[in-house]
Amino acid sequence: MTATSAPEAALGVLPRADGSAKYSHAGYTVTASVNGPIEAQRRDEHAYEAHVDVIVRPAAGVGGTRERHLESILQSSLSQIILVKNFPRSLIQIVLQVEDSPENDYVNTKLVQASLNFAIMPALMQTAVLALLSAGVPMRATATATAVTIAQQDGAKRITVDPTPRDIETARSVHVLAFTSHDELLLAESEGDFTVKEWDDVYETAKAICCRSAPAKEGVAMVLDDEDASGPDMRQFLRSAAGAKVAADLHWK
Template sequence: MASSTLSPLSRADGSAQYSFNGYSVLCAVNGPMEAQRRDELPEEAVVDVAIIPATGIAGVTSKHLESIVQKALRQIVLVAAHARSLIQITLQIIATPESDHQPARLHQSFSSIAVLPALLQASILALLSTSIPLCMFTNLTSVAVGANGDVALDPSVEEVDAATSLHVIGFSSQGDLLIAESEGSFNIATWEQVSDIAGTVCWGDLTRDNGLQVSKFWKHELNCESTLRTKISQWYSKSTG
């Protein structure tokens, strides 16, 4: 079950916490602010992303995730509206799923991309909290493929560890492919199967489930919409009270 909170931090321009499938991510956004001259872009904003892991210090894995999230957010944020400025996004992974053998925060799966859906959704909510204009939304899902070809949606730690490949695929609100990240061993036929399933889960027909129970269809967007409606209602009550 997904859960989210808007504006939990008072010292950031905008913030959000998003939890799903055992992962919990806290995001703080500051900006748009003046960018240093050597970093500024003449016609659009610079989107800077920093990811702090649940344990230890940021390393190669964090840098890899930062690159993926930054590229996706540059397509989501209306960067042309804030030329020569900086939008700073800081993501703290505050909880990871538990396994049967290791407690949460200590378990390290072979996959570094399983946390991507939580990172992206936390970022989008925090950007909305900051009132930064967006040109689209995104819906993501993770799919694990086992050695016998079994497919698991939003897999558990055990399913990820037992999988031969893990895929995180996201589509924009226009239905375009926005993110396609994969790890492990797989062939083209497997990827096409995973892509079709992800498309069905994110934007497809609920009656065509490829043999899977797609009960989590639109899970992220429905939760985000509910969170935004609640927050807007609170703001409106304060302004009219």
């Protein structure tokens, strides 16, 4: 699978969960289930708001410290966009199962990698948001995320969107940014070696992907927009995925 492939999503794939979604993009495939609001365990119970519980399961093996870190990042971000104050003393549980991740042909594959895998974060975030939409959990905004790398190539800087594992390995810096649908910066995780100026470029690139204003008119304008696009339009994608699900559900009318 190439990195430039368009994202794909299906909503409501699991029959028993309150909401679920399957999402694949840039070689990653993630399935998420959302249950909630359900009764919280005593120790997780909060008097004023719902507890958001995120569980990340890797494609192989059991989760380790890296998954705990991903969970804590997702938990803090998602509890910002979910209206947690509406459901005091309850629990919203999000389980993210990684099904497929791209392999790096250049290195030995090792099962246990404690290092943070940046490229998987957008996929996890996007799947979680889709599953929350599918479960009908009230949210303040939706979120879109993307991963960007900066590589030094022949003396020039090259910005890559949706990097492959090989891109990440050769890149100088790796960045993950997520924006809410109000164009606010929700999450920014970067690693490597970069300057403020470079980060600004990354910010612009990521914002163009995550927060592109939807074309006002359908039809010609949209086709033109797609041609000069520098990357996938995540917000439009989220909208169309949810729209397709609603259309399918209301087909009987």
